[in-house]
Amino acid sequence: MSKVAGRKKRIIITTAAMLAVGGGAAFAYWSATGTGNGTTTAGTSSNFTITSSVTGGALSPNGPTQTFTFVVTNPGTGVQKLSAVDATVATTTGAAWTAVSGCSAADFAVGTPAFTIAEIPANGTATGTVTLQMIDRPGVNQDGCKGATVPLHFAAS
Template identity: 55%
Template sequence: MGKTAGRKKRIIITTAAMLAIGGGAAFAYWTSTATADKTMQSTADSAPITISVGALAGSVLSPGGQAQNATFTVTNPGTGVQKVSTVVATILKSDGLDWAVGTCTKDDFEVSTTVVPTELSANESLTGTVTLKMINRVGVNQNDCKGVEVPLHFTAN
């Protein structure tokens, strides 16, 4: 009985040791690290804001005379919010070059705009005023400015 009990004991201990080793292997794991990078594009590109200008109203322009005024509307046709800080009107041809008719130039006029800086939500608009005045250039013949159409170029940002 001593031999059988000793043998059984060795079998039980060996089996337990094998299970412990095998069981330990079942709980073993690999270590690993991972990283990922992804560049996301914003949901939409901003659409350029649009500017529409009403007709100038007031007296006919003359050196040192009364000014003409018009309202303009800046609209955000995009899907996100856009900030409008300034709206500037200058006297330029539609191709962006200096304007002149004979000796009548932008130097014969004064242009100013009034707008309150704001953020425009999608499809929102703001209204401002543009004022055009002919200045009196002392000692300068301004006859070429009679009856001319003065082109206003608007820039908003």
Template identity: 60%
Template sequence: MSKVAGRKKRIIITTAALVAIGGGAAFAYWTATGTGTGQASAGQTVAFKVASTPATGDALTPGGPTQSASFTVKNENTGTQILANVTAKVANADGSAWVAVPGCSAADFAVGTPDITKGQISAGTTVSGTVSIQMVNRDANQNACQNVTVPLFFEAS
């Protein structure tokens, strides 16, 4: 019996030693830290593209009817942009003051507030709107404004 007890004792001791050695190896590791840098390039704002059609309606006369002009605003950026505001006024294509002829100017006309849905516009998307224009009745001779073509200037931001 002592041979069996001795043999069991050796097996137990050998197993315990192997577990201790193997278990210690299982918990061995190294730690390390590191740093690095990188970069990405952000795009920039691309101006909205605004286009309009000629105003329609009865001829403009002092204090008379209004005309309505349709316009579109297109997001030409590669990402979404916010359309916060659209303004319209009587002005040259570059936004400078318009005078048709002496005695007829932008002051002879009133442009309404553009009607358009504002907010996020996805890349490449176009939204449509309208604006009204009317000839004001000034306490002055407005004969110089007869038969003029009144330019509208739009600004979208």
């Protein structure tokens, strides 16, 4: 029995010694702190592109109204919001238009563009319409507008 007791005693002492050595190593460490940063560059917006087609009869003073259907395209790589579309009788750069003497943007009335404010996905489109009518200007000779090609300029934002 004393042989067993001595053996148990040695096991207990050996285990305690191993725990003391191993336990001490478990509590040894270095303290540290650190910070880090990262950056990226966000892209930019792309200008919308706008195409249009027209339906309706030939324009004449107080005559038929033409309807332009326009398509706004987002050529960008991300979603862009279409908030406004303006349409005016103007050159392709948006400058004042006069086709010939006696005919100008003042001879025409452009309606309010109808479209839905939308977030357009990359390569997506939004469609709308706007009307154009030649107005009657009493006392003004509008012969200069006969046969004129009337440009409609669109600006989207």
